[in-house]
Amino acid sequence: MSEDGGRLIGGRYRLTERIGSGGMGTVWKARDELVERDVAVKEPRLPGDPRDAAHQRAYHRLQREARAAARVDHPGAVAIHDVVVEDGLPWIVMELIRGESLHEVLQRGALPPTESARIGLAVVGALKAAHAKGIVHRDVKPANVLLGQHGRVVLTDFGIAHIQGEESLTMSGEFVGSLEFIAPERMSGRGAGPAADMWSLGVCLYAAVEGWSPFRRTTLESTLAAILSAEPPEPQHAGPLGPLIVRLLTKDPDQRPDADEVAAALEAVAEGWPAPRGDLTAPQDASLLQEFADDSGTVRFGRRPDEPVVVGPASGPVSAPEADNSAHPDAVPPKRRRRTPRLVAGTVAGALLIAGGVWLGTSLTDVDSDAAGGTAGGGAASGSSKSSPATTTPGPKAPSGTEVWTARPEKDMRAVLHLPRQYVRFHEQGDADDQPRMAIFDNDEVIQVRLTQWDKAPSSSMVRAKEQGDTWAGYGESKSLYTPTTFDGYEATLADTTYDTEGxxxxxxxxxILTRDSRMYELRVDMPKGTADEKRGTAVFKGAREGLEIDP
Incomplete structure (x- = not known):
């Protein structure tokens, strides 16, 4: 026991025994003295001075782990009990899983296919629950799969999880995660969608039945090259799991089976049933994605060129109510382009240059294209409207209505955002040296509002909007409609996207908005589709858009 043994955290959690440690901190067994139960407590370990950007990113990553894990309600996901601030850092209190990790089990030898399938079935169940909440785990590996009492399997450590709709908390050029389990699309800088978790699960299943990782090599360089270009050896001991593992390790994320298909195949192997029929690698049919219902009184994106624009007294441009967007060809999402990974010398060389500065044990820091809004240009899943430019004029004050709206000055951004009073500013990042700046607000974790600002615009407003569209396409079937407009005389683009994550x-x-002195602003509201919360979300977007002030 270290010198911290016996320390009381948060006034109720007594540290009793160190369970393990890693790059982000130490995990302790502790006693909750209030309710008399044993728990696990994660002590954070953050690099550098608290004022440093790296320290702040690590701090926010810990907060994100707690928030992400707490949102996943599934018996296969570790339960978060509490988060306490000690010495200015967030300590995460979670359920104590009595047992050992899959990594420890595999040190004694490989597992039979039926047991591997049983473990994989629990993991994919937790991943489905996470994906349904818009969370991509991004660090699925045997060390994060805990095997508890009574056959329980638990996926833990959401510390680098990506929450959809949030900007990356890592800088471009950093990796976080265990190298040999990272999907090739992340290595090549294309970000991580749910398919990346399926890849990592495939590597775990391969290691479980064969006893070794298919991409582990003797050097960092050869491991990177194997992930990006080498086909894994055919599994020899996988039995009925073999075909599924091969499909999961397909380089193209669009060709991997989704979580539902993986769960069906794993259940069949675990129970000894015949393999499910159908091609697990068949791409989703984009036509199955629900049409985008428009909301009365909000901007209708994708207006036909000959459709008149009706300007309401307090709502900005609104298309004529009798118009039917579904008849317009731009309203139909084209089939997604299948992206084939390409191994180029620069990819490996660039990753090695990065890794040279951040390699610690088996972990690297994470390249996430979300930090730059995705790849440049419009994605194949994005349909661009051909409407003529409209004008959006901000009102001098927040809109009237039953809710009380208040001004939220963002002095560093030279802007004022108006929101309903109950919205709380729960996260901020960036400064003059760490662009972009961002402020995020929510009131119930259902509808989220953010304002982002760059001192130097990375692109035009339309290109930036389409880059975001490419990001949403990475989560599943998506449809984006874009409308060129102006805001207070500035070039601007309105974008409306719906994407499907596991249903x-x-x-x-x-x-x-692109200002004349080349600054860029992005106002964004995320909301569930097809619920009463969507009505609230569109109203919040409309009001925030009307009340936004730049250079007040």
Whole structure:
């Protein structure tokens, strides 16, 4: 026991025994003296001075782990009990899983296919629950799969999880995660969607039945090259799991089976049933995605060129109510382009240059294209409207209504945001040296509002909007409609996107503004699609757009 043994955390958690440690901190067994139960407590370990950007990113990553894990309600996901601030750092209190990790089990030898399938079935169940909440785990590996009492399997450590709709908390050029389990699309800088978790699960299943990782090599360089370009050896001991593992380790994320298909195949192997029929690698049919219902009194994106624009007294441009967008060809999402990974010398060389500065044990820091809004240009899943430019004029004050709206000055951004009073500013990041600046607000974790600002615009407003569209396409089937407009005389683009993550629809409404002195602002509201909360979300977007002040 270290010198911290016996320390009381948060006034109720007594540290009793160190369970393990890693790059982000130490995990302790502790006693909750209030309710007399044993728990696990994660002590954070943060690099550098608290004022440093790296320290702040690590701090926010810990907060994100707690928030992400607490949102996943599934018996296969570790339960978060509490988060306490000690010495200015967030300590995460979670359930104590009595047992050992899959990594420890595999040190004694490989597992039979039926047991591997049983473990994988619990993991994919936790991943489905996470994906339904818009959370991509991004660090699925045997060390994070805990095997508890009574056959329980638990996925833990959401410390680098990506929450959809949040900007990356890592800088471009950093990796976080265990190298040999990282999907090739993350290595090549294309970000991580749910398919990346399926890849990592495939590597775990391969290691479980064969006893070794298919991409582990003797050097960092050869491991990177194997992930990006080498086909894994055919599994020899996987039995009925073999075909599924091969499909999961397909380089193209669009060709991997989704979580539902993986769960069906794993259940069949675990129970000894015949393999499910159908091609697990068949791409989703984009036509199955629900059409985008428009809301009365909000901007209708994708107006036909000959459709008149009706300007309401307090709502900005609104298309004529009798118009039917579904008849317009731009309203139909085209099939997604299948992206084939390409191994180029620069990819490996660039990753090695990065890794040279941040390699610690088996972990690297994470390249996430979300930090730059995705890849440049419009994605194949995005349909661009051909409407003529409209004008959006901000009102001098927040809109009237039953809710009380208040001004939220963002002095560093030279802007004022108006929101309903109950919205709380729960996260901020960036400064003059760490662009972009961002402020995020929510009131119930259902509808989220953010304002982002760059001192130097990374692109035009339309290009930026389409880059975001490419990001949403990475989570599943998506449809984006874009409308060129102006805001207070500035170039601007309105974007309306709906994307499907494991059957859960999310709508994102955005206004991207490019000022004459080359600053850029992005107002964005995320909301569930097809629920009463969507009505609230569109109203919040409309009011925030009307009340936004730049250079007040």
């Amino acid at each position: 859960t629809l999310t709508r994102v409404m955005e206004l991207v």
